[in-house]
Amino acid sequence: MPTICWFRRDLRLSDHPALVAAVAEARAAGDEVVALYVVDPALWRAAGTPRLAYLAASLRSLDEATGGRLVVRHGRADRVVPAVARQVGASSVHVSAATEPYGRRRDEAVEAALDVPLVRTGCPYAVAPGRLRTGQGGPYQVFTPFRGAWLDHGWHEPAPRPRDVPWAALASDGLPDAPATDVTLPPAGERAARERWHAFVREDLAGYDVDRNRPDLDVTSWMSVHLKHGEIHPRTLLADLADAGRGARGPLADSVATYRSELAWREFHADVLWHHPAAARTSLREVVPQDAWATGPPADRAFAAWTDGRTGYPLVDAGMRQLRAQGWVHNRVRMVVASFLVKDLHLPWQRGAAHFMEWLVDGDVPQNQLNWQWVAGTGRDAAPYFRVFNPVTQARKFDPDGTYVRRWVPELRDVPDRAVHEPWTLPGGLPAGYPERVVDHAHEREVALADHARRAR
Template structure:
């Protein structure tokens, strides 16, 4: 007698390797139905942004191919999970429903309700961890609480064993004839205007691309990672973030591959080993962000430090628009924002620079920058996005102090000393020598003329004077500090 089918609900786990829900379904031995649900309404403001929707299309196409190789069709449905999942389970006579956990607050609440509703119908329901090295509630302080500082969290994380990733099922039996929507009909790709050309040239979504990117990084770039990771003009980072966000590769896979690399270095790992550990620490920052989101579910909307709720923000729409479109007059800021628009991605050092400029030079609320990143980043991840914006803004856990304000000129000169990054994304400034590339408004008139640049026409003058903007930001911070002390 054939066991009743297993329904596997895919979410942000779009892979077949190290996928615990899919692995459990294969072990159960019954016919498998693989489902992806597009629920545009459930997440409210945090539904898939434009760049994420582009990536999702490619990722789902890749997943459908990988499942098809194993005899399983990917079923696509659109609508509310609370309605569609129980209906489909009943339609196929499912005996079990498996999924991998997500940690956004609304998904946690919805999944609990779904588990209860399905269990009451007699269906076996089980969820698994595919997205993190450890569950957010598993890493605790000695007092049994949650962490608010990264360094002790990272030390605690290193004391815990990480489970080995599981291989992809070799073959399964799929249940045929289940109605599916058509991916092309979902409108995930831009129509007119087609703004995704730069994304297509930069990225290949999917599990195989993710595995290839990790392998190439460990073979070619990791040795210089610790020293070069802050240089946006160099290809020295893994660029795994969108693949991790969509679950095309899991953190256990990244951890295991990097630890194997470290083992090959032997007892004296040297430069390469130190870089590999630095890379794992960055993976741990992602983990820390989820830890914060789980324990502080208001993190995407409200400052972790409550005194910042009274901060005197500005509502300068023209300044915000200039920041969004790379027209601030500060070359490293503008280069970053143009890279973001063109490729859906932004180098981490430049993310910090542009975020500091928005919040501290322009006094525009961090939530507005967070929302812009959400729509334009292919790796927009609620936990990492919220935690990192709050960190830069000085209002989050383990945050950089508010009085630490990045100077965009000095940051550009330090981390893009040869100007490769700025010249790539701001070709109108390419003819300027390095000495004036990051401060074109100080260039002599004759040099600007020879370089073919008219400031205010070819490239904007600075939106604000950084020194005065810094003084204004510090005064605003001092104001809320005094209010908090009274």
């Protein structure tokens, strides 16, 4: 009897324990492995065009890696997967466990509809969400103790890549077409992920601890895109970090520790969402009264200025334009634009999060929603509400020469020196085409703090 390896957000062949299990079972039976991908209309509809275009490219790469044997089927997973299992007489269906609300529900429905076992081996994280518990047996609420427990727990070595997999040849609906997009996408697929990662380790890891907050330098790893689609597993990254850090001192040792800690944030958010699935939509705690949120046409106008990168605040505008150009934004800038939406424009984080999900190539429910909650101050271990990012001081600190702003906001290219971060101070007035500020940051900050104080009373 053949087995099925049902790929979802694990579009790779290396370090893939579920694939290893599927291959071992098929080999023991002297049979083949069906490489299955289901184009699920619910997920397809929910993803924005850039992410779908990237996904289509990643599937093409996976198809090539299986020698053209990827079997693509369209339809609801709880119908398609059992149908394929019956068609080939499979002994089991192997998956990497889904840990997010939609994926968990979908897999339960598939499991109920299957006549054979759905075998879950591994998941997209080094430590499965839900595994770590506090001394009292509850979930972790705070990042730092979570990270300590995560480091103590440790993880497996990367799983070996199966060789000469006996892929089954089966009719496929064909690879989905990549929707047209103006976004410049990074190269997709497992090989691209590894090449990017190795280049990062070689060239930028040593300086990561110092330079990672600088959007002008563009020296972060871009692994979020590949991790989102499972083209590389965090275990592989952690193993390479351990190698790079062995015996290291000084900046390299610090950088290895910092990068590992960033991966721990990813695992923390997945863990929080595991325990609180509603956090994908609702605030884990309310921080301002309901009437504090802007509504109606003024709110819509403010939102449009934000999405179009025309708020009049250069760093915010640069970030929002980078989002539309690359489907990716540097982490520091994500924080600044998110803070601006919530605390300067008084719009609920969910509105900004939805826009991000539409455009981000790495758009990922646990990371996106919980980072938004972190900035909005509504998350479990969030930034305190009164910490309001100042878009000018952030720009001066993290884009000191204005290189990042000039890259994304052409109207400001000729503005000299640091005036690029405050073009309203130019003696000749704003450069042609660049908008007036939609709000006054200092004033809106006071409004946000007053709203917060009102809620606390």
